[in-house]
Structures are given as structure tokens and as C-alpha cells.
Amino acid sequence: MAVFKAENVEDLYEIGEVLGSGHFGQVKKVCERTTGISWAGKFLKIRRKGCSSLGMDRAGVEHEVEILQALKHPNIVMLKDVFESRSEVVLVLELISGGELFDFIAEKDNLLEIEAIEFMKQILQGLKFMHSNNIAHFDLKPENIMLSNKETPNPDIKLIDFGLAHHFVPGQEYKSTSGTPQYVAPEVISYEPLSTAADMWSIGVITYILLSGMSPFQGDTDEETLRNVVAMKYEFEDPYFKTTSSMAKDFIQKLLVKEPRQRMTADECLLHPWIKPITRRQVANRNRSSINMKSFKRFNAKRKWKMSYNMVSVCNRLVNLRLLCKHRSNTDLLQRQCESDVEDSESNPSSLLRRRLSSSS
Numbered sequence: 001m002a003v004f005k006a007e008n009v010e011d012l013y014e015i016g017e018v019l020g021s022g023h024f025g026q027v028k029k030v031c032e033r034t035t036g037i038s039w040a041g042k043f044l045k046i047r048r049k050g051c052s053s054l055g056m057d058r059a060g061v062e063h064e065v066e067i068l069q070a071l072k073h074p075n076i077v078m079l080k081d082v083f084e085s086r087s088e089v090v091l092v093l094e095l096i097s098g099g100e101l102f103d104f105i106a107e108k109d110n111l112l113e114i115e116a117i118e119f120m121k122q123i124l125q126g127l128k129f130m131h132s133n134n135i136a137h138f139d140l141k142p143e144n145i146m147l148s149n150k151e152t153p154n155p156d157i158k159l160i161d162f163g164l165a166h167h168f169v170p171g172q173e174y175k176s177t178s179g180t181p182q183y184v185a186p187e188v189i190s191y192e193p194l195s196t197a198a199d200m201w202s203i204g205v206i207t208y209i210l211l212s213g214m215s216p217f218q219g220d221t222d223e224e225t226l227r228n229v230v231a232m233k234y235e236f237e238d239p240y241f242k243t244t245s246s247m248a249k250d251f252i253q254k255l256l257v258k259e260p261r262q263r264m265t266a267d268e269c270l271l272h273p274w275i276k277p278i279t280r281r282q283v284a285n286r287n288r289s290s291i292n293m294k295s296f297k298r299f300n301a302k303r304k305w306k307m308s309y310n311m312v313s314v315c316n317r318l319v320n321l322r323l324l325c326k327h328r329s330n331t332d333l334l335q336r337q338c339e340s341d342v343e344d345s346e347s348n349p350s351s352l353l354r355r356r357l358s359s360s361s
């Protein structure tokens, strides 16, 4: 079992405002008392045996920490320190102050493909490094692609949230049903052995959205979205892709491939002519193309609305569960029942998929 620092995080850091929230806790700005440097503290509630059932397994936290420690790259959030108290673990992370890439883009009046490509390149460089270390992220989506600092002319991409990431061990199969419907690869849905190629599928979906403001597989319900993914039901609808280069469409088509081994790898993506043009024609083709800003802004506004709606629903659910547990705490039997309800909804793989499904698309 990994040992984290037992000191009280508040003795070393002044705790500041909330930067964001996830399923298991909050991320807050923290300021290191000795240096005055600001960091992001990810406060994760830990589930202890026999106590409250809310929170994350310690093993899950250890897993996220192990992965972050293995990933030192300019395009991946850096882990500085880890503290542990009885009920929570605090990850001290590099502070990423530029917000989400999609929000940054949505504020612009227009964006050329070449500008979008500069961001894509950095995402791919982070992924290339991750994959060369046999680690897959498995939850790539706009919410997990942030910018170091949007005040600088060329902000750096930072990939965050390694809660679903996996470190592959040679010879060992890995299956999982976790992910977010809009971005999840077909092999995840059909519960087949996974590889880093699942991330490349998500890159295909993200690129599609970035260029057109449309989500390729989005249905009216999560189930319909998943069915569309499995059926590979997508097309480049004309009004949305009017200003998109043919090379960009080719790039997406080589990622949204059902067979994981046939998909482009991050390495191959970095050599694709859309990212790295060779001929003058390819350069000109890119330079003439732009992203569909009107549609992109619409997509992003809807995404943000859904995120806040989901956050309110999750909070209400947690409050109700806490109240339920309190009322029942007199009897062991009922308390256990309450715990197993939460176990069912939080740790069972298929319900985890359902949880992510219902909370993210």
C-alpha cells in the first residue's frame, strides 16, 4: 500500500477558492505557505470500511497517483505531492489557470484550422508520451483538456483527470465499461480487451466536434448514442463541414475506425498531412479552412448547461443518500443496506458506466 504524507495539508498550504468538482470531491486553489506558489488541491473523499459509504476506494486513489507519477510531460498535469488524513486524500497538482480548451475557443469570433491544429498537436504529443509508457487515459473529452494560461499568446495544453486511466502490464488483458458515451470507443461498449487505441477513437470524436460543432454519434438518449457508436453511424453533414478541409476529414476517418488496430496511433496522427503537411497543396488546403464557429459555440453552450445541470443532480443525489443513511443509522442492517445501495451505484462496473452515461452526455 502506498504511503502518502500524513501532515495536515492546511499547515503547509492555505486553502482557497473552489476551481472545479468531480464525482468524489472538489479541486481548490491552494497556496504553499513557504513559497507563496499557487497549486491545485484535489480533495478526494475516501471510503473507509464499515464507515460512510460515500467516497472513493483508497486503491482507486493509489492508482491515479501511480499513473500521475509516471507521467511527467509538459502537456500532462503534474503531480507535486499527496497528503492523507482519515477521511480524505489530497493531490497537490500543478495549477492550470487557463480553463478548458473548448471554452477558450468558444470565446473567439473565428478560428482557422491551422490554429486548431496547434492545439491538436499538443494533445497528441501528451498522448504519444502517455501511450509510449503503456498508459491509456480512457476518459478523453473536452472537460479534461485544459489550457495552462489563456493570457499568453500560445497557451499549453494540459490533459487532466486520470481517474479512469490504466497502466497496461504486458500479457495482461484489461477490460472496462467506464467512459462517456459521446466519446467512448466501440470496444468499450462491447466489453472487449482494451488498448491505447480507445483514446484515439476519442480524439477522432473530439476533432469532429472541434471542426463542426456537431457530435458524431450523439443520440437523444445515452442508449441511442451507444447504439450509434457500435453501428458506426456518422457522416460529415454538409452545412456543418462546409469550411472543413478534406485532410481534416481524412484525419477523422482514420480515427473513427471500428477495429482498434487499424486506427491511427498518436505517432501516426502527428505525421498525418493535416497535422504535418508536406506538399504546398496540403499547406494551402489547411490554410483555407476554418472551424464552424457558430455551430461550435452552440455545442459548447449546450455542453456547459448540461454539466451544471448534472452537477446539481449529483449533489441532490448525494444529499438524499446522506439523509437516508442518517435516518437509518440506528440499525446495522439498514445501514448496510444503505451502503450497498451506494456500492451498487458507484463501484459495479456496469453501473459505473451507467453513472457516467447518465451524467455526461
Ligand code: ATP
Residues within 6 Å of the ligand: 019, 020, 021, 022, 023, 024, 025, 027, 040, 042, 077, 093, 094, 095, 096, 097, 143, 160, 161, 162, 163
Ligand atoms: P470526474 O468525476 O469527472 O472523474 P474528478 O473527481 O476526477 O472528476 P477532475 O476531473 O480531475 O476531478 O477535476 C474536476 C474539475 O476541477 C475539472 O473539470 C477542472 O475544472 C478542475 N481542475 C482539475 N484539476 C485542475 C488543476 N490542476 N488546475 C485547475 N483546475 C483543475
